[in-house]
Amino acid sequence: xxxxxxxxFREVLEAALIVGIVSAATRGIPGRGRWIAGxxxxxxxxxxxxxxxxxxxxxxxEGMGQELxxxxxxxxxxxxxxxxxxxxxxxxxxxAANARRIGADVRSGSSALSVVLIVxxxxxxxxxxxTVLFLYGIAASGDTGRGAMIAGxxxGIACGVLVGVxxxxxxxxxxxxxxxxxTSALVLLIAAGMAAQAARFLIQADVLPTLANPLWDxxxxxxxxxxxxxxxxxxxxxxxxxxxxxIAAFVGVLVAIALGMALVRRRExxxxxxxxxxxxx
Amino acid sequence: xxxxxLVAALALLPAAALAADAEFALTIENHRFTPDRLEIPAGxxxxxxxxxxxxxPEEFESGPLKVEKVIPGKSKGIVFLGPLKPxxxxxxxxxxESTAKGVVVAK
Numbered sequence: 001x002x003x004x005x006x007x008x009f010r011e012v013l014e015a016a017l018i019v020g021i022v023s024a025a026t027r028g029i030p031g032r033g034r035w036i037a038g039x040x041x042x043x044x045x046x047x048x049x050x051x052x053x054x055x056x057x058x059x060x061x062e063g064m065g066q067e068l069x070x071x072x073x074x075x076x077x078x079x080x081x082x083x084x085x086x087x088x089x090x091x092x093x094x095x096a097a098n099a100r101r102i103g104a105d106v107r108s109g110s111s112a113l114s115v116v117l118i119v120x121x122x123x124x125x126x127x128x129x130x131t132v133l134f135l136y137g138i139a140a141s142g143d144t145g146r147g148a149m150i151a152g153x154x155x156g157i158a159c160g161v162l163v164g165v166x167x168x169x170x171x172x173x174x175x176x177x178x179x180x181x182x183t184s185a186l187v188l189l190i191a192a193g194m195a196a197q198a199a200r201f202l203i204q205a206d207v208l209p210t211l212a213n214p215l216w217d218x219x220x221x222x223x224x225x226x227x228x229x230x231x232x233x234x235x236x237x238x239x240x241x242x243x244x245x246x247i248a249a250f251v252g253v254l255v256a257i258a259l260g261m262a263l264v265r266r267r268e269x270x271x272x273x274x275x276x277x278x279x280x281x
Numbered sequence: 282x283x284x285x286x287l288v289a290a291l292a293l294l295p296a297a298a299l300a301a302d303a304e305f306a307l308t309i310e311n312h313r314f315t316p317d318r319l320e321i322p323a324g325x326x327x328x329x330x331x332x333x334x335x336x337x338p339e340e341f342e343s344g345p346l347k348v349e350k351v352i353p354g355k356s357k358g359i360v361f362l363g364p365l366k367p368x369x370x371x372x373x374x375x376x377x378e379s380t381a382k383g384v385v386v387a388k
Contacts, residue, residue, distance in 0.1 A: 007375070054338065055353040063359035066350060130340065133351060134376050137337035140354075204348055206326075206361050213347070224344040225375075240344055 001145075004138065004152035005159070008131055010227060012160025014234030015043075015127040018190055019120050020167035022081075025088065025183035026116050027172065035113040036120060043124025050125060051132035067205035070126065074198035077122040080115045081191035082257045085184050087112050089261045090268055092180035131157070184261070186235070192254040193237025199249035200239065211244030303327045309352065310334040312377035323367040323387040332357045339381060343372035346385060363387065 019040070026032045050057065050069075057065045091112070131153075138149045174182050202208040219240035222229045232238030239246060305327055308315045312335060321327045333339050333352040341350045341360060352358040362370075365387035374381025 003379070007378075054351055055356050058351070058353060058356065058358055063357075066358075130351065133338045133353075134340075137339075137354075137376055140337050200347065200349075204350070204361070210347075214345075219344060225342075241347070243347065 001148040001152035004149040005156040006227075007134060008153045008156030009159045010156075010225070010230040011127045011131045011134070012157050013163060013227065013230050015123045016160045016164030017167060017231060017234040018123040020164040021171065021183065021186045021190065022084075022116055022119050022123075024168050024171035025084070025180075025187055026113065027179065027183075029113060032113055032116065035117045039117040039120030040124060042117065042121040043128055046121060046125040047128030047132050050129035051136060054129070054133060061205075064205040064207075067201045068207075071198040071201040071205070071207075073122050073126060074194045074201070077119050078191050078195050078198065078253060080119045080122075081187050081194070082253070082260065084112060084115050084119070085187050085191070085257055086260045086264055087115075088180060088184055088187075089264045092184065188254060188257055188261075189236045190234070191257060192250045193233070193235060195253035196237035196239070196242070196246040196250040197233070199246045200243070203243055203245055208245050211248060213243040214241035215244050215247055217241045305329045307331045307383070308334060309339050309374060309381065312339070312374060312380045314372075314374065314381060314383040317383040318386060319383065320386045320388060321362060321365070324364045326361060326363045329360050329362055330357055331360060338376065340375040341372065342375045343370060343385075345370040346372055348372070 019036075023032075023036050026036075054066070057069050059065060061068050135150065135153045138146050138153065143149070171179075171183065199208060203210050203213075217240060222232065222238070222240060224230075224233070224238075224240050229238060229240065237246070237250060303322065303325065305319060305321060307319060307329055309331065319329070321329075331341050331350075331352050333354060333356055336354045338351055338353045341348060341352055341358065343349075346360075346362055346365075348360045348362070350358055350360055362385060365385070367387050370385040370387065372383050372385060
């Protein structure tokens, strides 16, 4: 039961960290609760569909369907997070300055929120489909004690969600002056990390070369399958034995988004998001 | 010039079949791998077909081999390994970690 709880917890943790950070990062945008809930619901529904269609997906693209599918949804999340961060560069300051005054911005705010819906949906979908398959496997097995194992799985989900909620609450305690700088830095790292994970799946599918593999090995320090390893995978795409291509994808996306943010900031002649906010809502 | 273009086009092809030098097979049954010790040539890319004979899904996972792949119940999945330096590379079935264990030996 404990083993089951731990496996499920590790899967759920990655998604929970992303959902916690993205939810916090959209602070102050009107109506965000509905979009976050929508993303969660879509992600869970999607997980069940993907789990049910796992056999079909695997057979696509000469047996590489699963890898390409994972890379594609991670790529989609990277694009959405990039867009979110660049959008927040110009709007985060207003949001921090006065949550009520942005009524005129509701429309652009809701387009930012549809991005949040997609990001949360994708994060939940990726980890969720594996959790569904795992739990289905237990439920379908004739093992005695599978009731306890399912209970363990549910406990694992609950613990993962709890960590996400605690992270969310913790982030909200950051003073508003620094809030959007912190969340946009976290979102930037998540996006770069997802790009690295997408690269890993493309290497696995034999689409991309490794460019030196592994570049280094820290598996004795923090293994990929440990709870810390999984948390770091969710946050920065941690891999104990990364290939050069994963690092290239990480750095490439990090630089591209940071450049986009810098360009927007320069065009608007505004200081860093949150930097000029003096009043709290 | 034409030949260069053709070579470039071929190089860009994600054609898995072209890239693999040799084929190997693994079977999952009763949440165990057979063989649990798979010898492959070092320095070559190889293609391994993993057949899951169990009714339940399994996730073939290995950090050192850089593979993370769900093999649904009663089906086959393909993984590419290498090119590897000589050595031992452990892998597991993540959903049944206590029994589903194995090692790839690159020689």
